[in-house]
Amino acid sequence: MKKPKVGFFEFTCCEGCQLTVLSLGDKLLDLFESVDIVNFREASSYKGQDYEIAFIEGSISTSKDIERIKEIRARAKICVALGACAHLGGVNAIRNFQRQSDVRWRTYGDKAWLFDSILAQPIDAVIKVDHVIPECPIDKKEFLRATASILLGKKPFIPDYPVCVDCKMKANVCLFHKPNPIACMGPVTRAGCGAVCPSVGNACEGCRGLIPDPNLSAWEEVLKEHGLSIEDILKFYHMYNGLMGVRR
Amino acid sequence: MKKMKNCVVTKRELLDLIDRKIGEGKEVIAPAKQENQANFKRIKSTREILWEGPQTVIPPKAFLFPQEEELMEYEVNDEIKVKVKVEGKPIILLGIHPCDMNGTTLLDKVFAENNLDEHYLKKREFVTIIGAECLVPCSTESFCYRKESVLPLEGFDLFLTDMGKNFFVEVGSKKGKSLISKIARKTTPSDAKKLRKIRRVRDNLFDKEQRKLKPKLEDLPKLLRENYDSPVWDEHGSRCFNCGSCNMVCPTCYCFDVRDYMELNLKRGNRTRFWDGCLLTDFTKVASGEIFREGRGARLRHRTNRKDWYLFEKWERSFCTGCGRCGKACLTKIVDPLDIENELYDRWKR
Numbered sequence: 348m349k350k351p352k353v354g355f356f357e358f359t360c361c362e363g364c365q366l367t368v369l370s371l372g373d374k375l376l377d378l379f380e381s382v383d384i385v386n387f388r389e390a391s392s393y394k395g396q397d398y399e400i401a402f403i404e405g406s407i408s409t410s411k412d413i414e415r416i417k418e419i420r421a422r423a424k425i426c427v428a429l430g431a432c433a434h435l436g437g438v439n440a441i442r443n444f445q446r447q448s449d450v451r452w453r454t455y456g457d458k459a460w461l462f463d464s465i466l467a468q469p470i471d472a473v474i475k476v477d478h479v480i481p482e483c484p485i486d487k488k489e490f491l492r493a494t495a496s497i498l499l500g501k502k503p504f505i506p507d508y509p510v511c512v513d514c515k516m517k518a519n520v521c522l523f524h525k526p527n528p529i530a531c532m533g534p535v536t537r538a539g540c541g542a543v544c545p546s547v548g549n550a551c552e553g554c555r556g557l558i559p560d561p562n563l564s565a566w567e568e569v570l571k572e573h574g575l576s577i578e579d580i581l582k583f584y585h586m587y588n589g590l591m592g593v594r595r
Numbered sequence: 596m597k598k599m600k601n602c603v604v605t606k607r608e609l610l611d612l613i614d615r616k617i618g619e620g621k622e623v624i625a626p627a628k629q630e631n632q633a634n635f636k637r638i639k640s641t642r643e644i645l646w647e648g649p650q651t652v653i654p655p656k657a658f659l660f661p662q663e664e665e666l667m668e669y670e671v672n673d674e675i676k677v678k679v680k681v682e683g684k685p686i687i688l689l690g691i692h693p694c695d696m697n698g699t700t701l702l703d704k705v706f707a708e709n710n711l712d713e714h715y716l717k718k719r720e721f722v723t724i725i726g727a728e729c730l731v732p733c734s735t736e737s738f739c740y741r742k743e744s745v746l747p748l749e750g751f752d753l754f755l756t757d758m759g760k761n762f763f764v765e766v767g768s769k770k771g772k773s774l775i776s777k778i779a780r781k782t783t784p785s786d787a788k789k790l791r792k793i794r795r796v797r798d799n800l801f802d803k804e805q806r807k808l809k810p811k812l813e814d815l816p817k818l819l820r821e822n823y824d825s826p827v828w829d830e831h832g833s834r835c836f837n838c839g840s841c842n843m844v845c846p847t848c849y850c851f852d853v854r855d856y857m858e859l860n861l862k863r864g865n866r867t868r869f870w871d872g873c874l875l876t877d878f879t880k881v882a883s884g885e886i887f888r889e890g891r892g893a894r895l896r897h898r899t900n901r902k903d904w905y906l907f908e909k910w911e912r913s914f915c916t917g918c919g920r921c922g923k924a925c926l927t928k929i930v931d932p933l934d935i936e937n938e939l940y941d942r943w944k945r
């Protein structure tokens with residue numbers, strides 16, 4: 348079988364998802380054996396333009412980004428959103444809830460006029476996305492499994508059920524039930540991460556995005572019961588899911 | 596199961612015996628404290644055991660039917676090679692409460708029905724269950740007394756009741772019998788009398804402390820049948836996350852999903868099963884993408900009906916042991932079967 352050609356591309360992000368791929372260890376060699384990587388800035392300076400599968404990391408936040416990602420889409424047969432920034436806009440989208448002139452000044456200082464920055468958007472606001480590998484950063488095991496599925500021509504399995512499932516499987520004491528309860532976004536967030544955050548005592552902040560049918564009224568009811576205000580609740584959403592009205 | 600002779604052991608001797616087994620490398624799993632709740636852990640000493648509540652977050656089913664279990668590995672070359680994984684290892688589950696022994700007994704029936712589930716049965720074969728009677732309710736959520744679940748039906752190797760210095764031991768199997776043969780002594784009429792008294796006190800206490808079940812236990816299937824269209828389902832369901840917590844923590848929920856995972860070389864792969872649950876939206880999603888049990892209320896109804904109607908009628912025993920875990924786990928407090936059934940009953944009578 349001819350090895351499919353693959354490219355990795357980054358937009359606005361920390362490139363943590365690409366670094367996760369690079370830190371696959373032995374499995375990285377398996378990846379190199381199964382696909383032909385023609386474009387991967389974190390790993391090589393060679394830039395081929397003849398890829399079939401594009402893994403795209405980062406959110407869209409300049410008008411140049413829009414042109415570039417459209418080019419990638421035009422070349423690739425399959426586009427995969429890699430990580431929360433590409434999937435949801437990620438933490439970059441927090442800026443969307445602030446005054447844009449302030450944001451630009453804080454980021455670029457007196458050079459702000461040089462940058463045509465726009466509101467941060469997930470990549471599927473601009474192009475058609477075939478598959479999503481969520482999380483901030485992506486999960487190694489899920490990346491490998493999803494990539495194998497894509498190579499097989501199948502849709503990768505990404506859960507649509509909430510993080511509470513993973514959390515219960517880990518036999519965690521629910522954060523809401525601890526002696527000092529912590530509010531958690533698990534009941535409305537997509538599972539698949541193994542509930543890493545609640546497992547170490549931290550709230551889920553929703554980095555894998557909301558499930559398709561989140562019961563937001565029930566969640567807000569639970570949060571209010573735990574004494575959280577609307578502002579606190581919005582902070583939760585804005586961490587990763589500020590754009591949930593636009594897309595889930 | 597043929598009833599074997601009961602006996603009495605001193606607590607000290609039994610615990611020493613277990614500690615020796617642990618010292619010899621035997622895997623002993625028992626409830627131990629975890630923050631303000633509990634969980635089953637591999638213990639290093641019997642001192643770690645939490646004999647009285649609170650309930651463990653997840654039930655002992657995890658040791659027979661793990662959260663994630665590889666069923667087979669395969670290799671696809673010119674021919675397909677399959678290696679089915681049917682494995683068990685000897686463990687002692689110690690300090691298992693009556694509700695969970697009953698839960699396990701029900702799983703034993705289900706996994707041995709029609710298509711024998713070898714993966715489960717192999718693990719079961721290797722497990723020794725030493726139960727411990729509850730003399731005080733483990734939590735405010737539990738209602739085992741209302742579900743005739745304060746004593747185990749069967750499915751244990753040994754069942755201990757705390758009598759002060761001694762344990763009264765009900766022997767459920769040869770395995771159990773041989774485990775304590777060296778330290779057991781015959782019961783006397785006064786042991787039997789003492790046991791009856793302990794249980795009378797326990798019954799009174801549980802009857803006083805646990806929430807009441809308004810309908811009669813044996814009427815639950817009928818209650819649920821006649822209230823299939825009750826508005827209660829959607830009222831409760833509208834506050835459901837479909838988070839499946841109630842399924843994961845239930846000792847008698849046994850549904851699973853099976854997934855195939857190929858390695859990147861597309862030659863080797865495995866088939867693995869994971870806990871699944873009827874409250875999850877995708878549980879009834881079929882290949883064409885349709886979901887045939889739409890609606891949060893319908894899913895909640897299904898779970899309740901499974902426990903106290905469909906499976907109750909089929910196996911002539913409620914599939915809710917009253918362990919209280921789902922009521923505790925559910926953040927919006929909508930799933931507790933006893934609460935739902937009381938509410939149905941109240942509205943139905945009127």
Ligand code: SF4
Nearest residue numbers: 511514521522531533
């Ligand atoms: S800690 Fe969070 S994810 Fe875990 S069960 Fe509780 S709400 Fe769900």
Ligand code: SF4
Nearest residue numbers: 540544551552553554
């Ligand atoms: S627990 Fe929540 S925030 Fe943490 S990795 Fe999982 S989805 Fe992301």
Ligand code: SF4
Nearest residue numbers: 835836838839841925
């Ligand atoms: S009934 Fe409660 S625990 Fe069960 S899925 Fe709904 S919200 Fe979760």
Ligand code: SF4
Nearest residue numbers: 845915916918919921
């Ligand atoms: S339905 Fe709830 S109370 Fe009944 S056995 Fe299951 S978890 Fe326990």
Ligand code: SF4
Nearest residue numbers: 692694729733737739
């Ligand atoms: S539900 Fe009843 S039998 Fe089970 S642990 Fe609690 S008190 Fe014991």
